[in-house]
Amino acid sequence: MAVKQSPKSPALESVPMKEPTAVLSVQDSPFARKLSAFVRLSQEEMEAMSDLYRRRRHFTVGSDMIHQGQKDQCAYVLASGWASSYKILPDGSRQIVDFQIPGDFLGLRSVLFRTSDHNVEPLTPVQASEVQQKDLLDVFGRTPRLATAVLWAASRDEAMVVERLVDLGRRSASVRMAHFLLELGSRLRMVGLADKTGYACPLSQYLLADALGLSAVHVNRVLRELREEGLLTFQRGRVSFDDYDGLVAHAEFDRSYLDLDGPLLG
């Protein structure tokens, strides 16, 4: 039910910012890296993609990137920082749908739909490339394989939302939390922001609560349980896996839904 977000996250400084300027090269961007998991991109496709990268923008915490109900919104590719996409209900409560990390494409629906059905806001300072509707449709027309790759990325995002749905529908709070933090770890590893031991994480317990359909109080209790069971520690902006295998077992974590097994299209 918490509506406020943290203007000052405890882990803000500890998130590796990975010298944003270095990301300007298209091939090395987290986004290209992610799409490469699906198609082996040609030189031409790389260039088409760089057209999407022209307009670089910066967002500070508290400023909206995409706003529910507004028209003609842009999409973005996150270069650095974290964001969250969420819906606000009439009674003021909030459901966070997903968190975005570097390399994530965000706001696809707000481009394809006439009006955006959700909000996106930065959780840390964010560097992102603006993608306008026209650019996106042009690129699709020129390089269908890239279009397919974007479709694949969108499907992967949907798979994650589905997994969150299973979390809320059928898993206990503890399993849910473990599952979620493992998924986040997997995603961060894909872009080099996590390893087996854990990762820096700027999420407050309020944010976790709104993402997992729990109360902040219960989030706290669940985190304590997991810590006391020696599975994982989430403190001072860092998630540490104390017993990775035990955690995977506890969470029944099967990451096949993240489709990580190398390019499908040659």
Place this chain on the structure above:
Amino acid sequence: MAVKQSPKSPALESVPMKEPTAVLSVQDSPFARKLSAFVRLSQEEMEAMSDLYRRRRHFTVGSDMIHQGQKDQCAYVLASGWASSYKILPDGSRQIVDFQIPGDFLGLRSVLFRTSDHNVEPLTPVQASEVQQKDLLDVFGRTPRLATAVLWAASRDEAMVVERLVDLGRRSASVRMAHFLLELGSRLRMVGLADKTGYACPLSQYLLADALGLSAVHVNRVLRELREEGLLTFQRGRVSFDDYDGLVAHAEFDRSYLDLDGPLLG
């Protein structure tokens, strides 16, 4: 937690089957109708689409259309009948992610991913067109606008999953049920299978429970409440809106996430 589905649904016969053979004409198919909500399809695009329609298949209740964990799955476009897509958890419980109705594209993820991350099974006898990976990628290469339209349709599906997520995370059982049945009504209206008074619905209370993250017992109680409040009646395979406006208010139903306002691409 219910794992069994209904081999004999009470409403099975009352679902209008809309003479399946008449749907063979591409322009009139519910699928074309749905995509037309996004792009005005050219003759060429219609023809490309008809390539996706070649292999028509029939499924009986109890046979799987798509199976979790299997490789090289097909996708389908539903011509008639209802299906449900779901995930089974290790403990045997089930979360239904969505129900498919005529015109719905199903199993996109199972084509794009190496292995399917979910199951799809018919709830009534089903007529569907099989879409193989190759067909789909070919069509994308030839007609990018069609690819964009499919991307749009996939985004619309994701928007519905997101709304289900909000249901499970932040809405009470009663609001959740009302919201869900209204959404289903909107979707059915788009393909001419519902009107303001209601629609034929082959879903058992067990299925509703597994979709909404409730127990079947509680589904029953919630339906009774809604009936006693004069909002809606769900009996003998038919959902009747007794007080549509009251229901919309109760459910806080805002259907902008279905993006119904006419073609975006000329």
Place this chain on the structure above:
DNA sequence: CGTAGCTTTGATGTAGGTCAAGAAATGTGG
């Protein structure tokens, strides 16, 4: 006309919510 799956209802249990309030941590201005 039997029986297998549905629906309905009552009694009882519990996971997680809400309220409240103190302790850490973090940021801000001097």
Place this chain on the structure above:
DNA sequence: CCACATTTCTTGACCTACATCAAAGCTACG
């Protein structure tokens, strides 16, 4: 670098929405 303000985190006491268990009554087809 310190005192104060603001979030966050943490814990305890209590409560409620929904689950679970159990047992009848329906319905529909075989």
